[in-house]
Amino acid sequence: MxxxxxxxxxxxxxxxxxxxxxxxxxxxxxxxxxxxxxxxxQGIPFEISREVPNSETLEAIREVEEMKKNPSFGKSYTDIDKMMEEMLS
Incomplete structure (x- = not known):
């Protein structure tokens, strides 16, 4: 053994x-x-593949890409506390 x-x-x-x-x-x-x-x-006994993002994740990725191209798209913050307050309310 x-x-x-x-x-x-x-x-x-x-x-x-x-x-x-x-x-x-x-x-x-x-x-x-x-x-x-x-x-x-004679190989891995199951399929191995990359994790494919779901539609919600793909939409979030597209949104971030748009925000990079156009900084006026979306909201920006200079105060992390205010950002967290808005996110949690």
Whole structure:
């Protein structure tokens, strides 16, 4: 048996532990299943793609681009407290 160790964000590990425990296995078993499937398929056993922004995010990106081109578009602030006050009210 070989020992493999790797680093993972604490929050992600906790989420993975909870998920795999609900599925009746531990993290080691889950990774072993992943690696066996990868070897069997000779590749990653699922599609890997970039996260595509949703329509709301795309609209926000377009809005920022417009604000860069035309500084009078939108509202600007010189006082962070006033900005936060307006945002939260």
């Amino acid at each position: 070989a020992t493999v160790s790797f680093r993972m964000d604490d929050a992600l590990k906790k989420q993975a532990d909870e998920l795999f425990n609900d599925l009746g296995m531990n993290l080691t078993t889950a990774f072993t299943i992943f690696v066996k499937q990868a070897v069997r398929e």
